[in-house]
Amino acid sequence: MVELNETNREMCLCVHCPTYDECMTVEEEALYCATSVTMCEDVEREGCVCGRCDVHAAYDLAGTYYCFDGPVE
Secondary structure (H helix, E strand, C coil), X not given: CCCCCHHHHHHCCXXXXXXXXXXXXXXXXXXXXXXXXXXXXXXXXXXXXXXXXXXXXXXXXXXXXXXXXXXXX
């Protein structure tokens, strides 16, 4: 399971994801692999950068679109 801490927040690429939209910015959502799905409505899948994220690599994660599919269990 991914730890919710400052180090991981700093490595997080969520804010650079093509899917990350204005609502997610306003709500300051990020680090979906450790937190939860987005609470924003009407978000469309526009591409995913999870596979290039240092958090993804550090925890040897598999999968993508954590903002839709939820955190790693």
